[in-house]
Amino acid sequence: MAVIADHRSAILAVASRQSITDETFRRLLNYANIQYSYCLWGIVPGSVEDENSPFNHCSHAYLAALKALLLHLTEDGNNQAAVTLAGAIELDMLRRNASLALCVHSGGSFNTAEVVPPAWADVFTHPPSLVLFGGVLLASSCAGAAMLRLGRSRKN
Template identity: 55%
Template structure:
């Protein structure tokens, strides 16, 4: 009986670890509220406008700058949003890290609505996001990461081990590797030709 109980405990612990966030660490940073799957699709369309406005914000404070920095760090960890399906496909190994950078981007936008000089521009972007959400019917679209909050002390990395199981990510990374290899081959050949001259 004890062996069965021990086995059940191990099974539950393994299940919990399998579903835990990649890169789970200290939560000493600032909380970043979750973002729904539907919001992600729209916020990603407005990301550059939000980040451009945030980069010129005059009346900032430390929490704002930390969340802004987190948004930028997460964006780079998520390969600058370039992986196919990272925002739209919840099976993508890059979907959770996309949730993180877009949740931070949304938090930055909402914070700017309370800043005297940025409030009007941020309000216009927020209104455009709201209209797009309704127009595209994305308000209630959720996924497995939709209820997940984030923290500026916790960098969310892509799930690298899942890339071979996700055809779009695998094809994209394979294509990138092929381009790098071809570039290296051409560069090496050019250097060899120059050394002969």
């Protein structure tokens, strides 16, 4: 799925140029976008590569949707950009020996009617996630304190 993640923007670019859409296309694209936002837009370190990440299962859901979307676009063979991109992704997977690499979530199926949330409780046991959220909390606290000081100094 790391290869799909690397090609996310290219898949979305090909999808954005699709002039005729069907229900499957719209459902897959919508699900991928919603799921991507649930996974905090991929900013959590290791969310794709680290199977212990609380965001790994969540990330696999939007990446599986993107993969299914790309495959859907190549079904009739008329979308040459999608066929070319799918070929490039296959070559990239072979080059990186990723075609055989499966993680704990790769074998599962996804359902576009079911959003997969991150495992929030596991953030406290996953150091990279803890550092990220701790940093965000610290930055927010510092910003809040600075705004309070600024507000007090303006009153005086």
